Amino acid sequence: MTDHLQAVFDMLGPAENRYDDAAAWLRLEQQIGRSLPEDYKAIVDAYAPVQLNGHLSLSAHPACAWRNLAEEMRSDAEGWSEWRAWESDDLEPDADPRLICNRPQITFGTADGLIPLASTDQGAAVFLAPEVHGHPDGIVVQGSEGDWAGHPMGFAEWLYRYLIGEEMAGWDSAVFYPGPVRLEYLPTEPGQRIRDVRGPERGM
Numbered sequence: 366m367t368d369h370l371q372a373v374f375d376m377l378g379p380a381e382n383r384y385d386d387a388a389a390w391l392r393l394e395q396q397i398g399r400s401l402p403e404d405y406k407a408i409v410d411a412y413a414p415v416q417l418n419g420h421l422s423l424s425a426h427p428a429c430a431w432r433n434l435a436e437e438m439r440s441d442a443e444g445w446s447e448w449r450a451w452e453s454d455d456l457e458p459d460a461d462p463r464l465i466c467n468r469p470q471i472t473f474g475t476a477d478g479l480i481p482l483a484s485t486d487q488g489a490a491v492f493l494a495p496e497v498h499g500h501p502d503g504i505v506v507q508g509s510e511g512d513w514a515g516h517p518m519g520f521a522e523w524l525y526r527y528l529i530g531e532e533m534a535g536w537d538s539a540v541f542y543p544g545p546v547r548l549e550y551l552p553t554e555p556g557q558r559i560r561d562v563r564g565p566e567r568g569m
Contacts, residue, residue, distance in 0.1 A: 367522075367525075369404070369521040370407060370408070372521075372525050373408060373521050373528070374411065376525070376528055376546050376565070377546055377548060378546075378562070378564040380410070380411035380412065381411065381550070382410055382411060383429075383553070384410070384413070384426040384427075384429045385410045386427070389427035390406055392427065392435070393434060393435045396435060396439075397438070397474065397475070397476060397480060398475065398476035399476040401480070401493065402493065402502050402519055402520055404520050404521035405482060405520040407521075408423070408520070408521065409423055409426055409434070413426045413432075413434075414432045414550070415548050415550050416549040416551060417528065417546060417547070417548060418542050418546055420485045420486050421484075421485050421524075421527065421534075422483060422485065423482075423483050424437065424484075424551060425437040429553050431552075431553050431554050432551065432553055437481070438474060438481050441473075441481040441490075442475075442478075442480075442481060443474070445474075445479070445481070446472070446474070460512055460514070462479070462494075462505060462507075465497060465505060465513060465515035466479070466494045466495065466496055466497060466505065466515070467496050467499070468495075468496075473492075476495075477495050478495070479492035479493065479494055480493040482504075485509075487509045487538070488508070488509030489506055489509055489534035489535050489538060490506065491523075491534070492505045492506070493505075493520070494515070497517045499517065500517030502519065503515060503516055503517045503518060503519075504516040504518060504523040506534055506535055508534060508535010509534075510537075514536075516533065530542075543567075544566070544567065545563040545565060545566055545567060546563070546567070547561065547562075547563060547564075548562045548563070549561055549562075550562065
């Protein structure tokens, strides 16, 4: 069986661990009211704030004051909670997040709701869900076309599949870049610039 977390680390290269802080994660989890997956925390600790291959953003860390993950999750959840007020009831069953997550209603930023994890510059939003098609702590994505998809897997597997070019961020979202993954380390204080790094050769 593939160790997807290790496979992600192998693709992205040495961890920088700029903001590795267990206490910051604990504070964030207390605010949400639930723990976050260990694979997600390990990847964020290793690389965030970062943009991968020019599209996927892990743009904050709970220990980074300038790009604070707790504040970003709270803001995103508030925006998505407003979406509930106008969301249509005529979704197809396989594209209805309520059926995907086995919940009568969808909330955001709550212990039993969808937690914003990542986004793409193409308009996709990636969430942790309490359940996806019966799988605990799965990944739910709303794609740029407004379509919803559930992925009954952990975050590391979802990210691995995204980086090897599978359709993981909504309809017609597959993008594969051969060669090393591009990591753009985002500024974390005024005056900093984006730092562009390439991961190891992947043989792809």
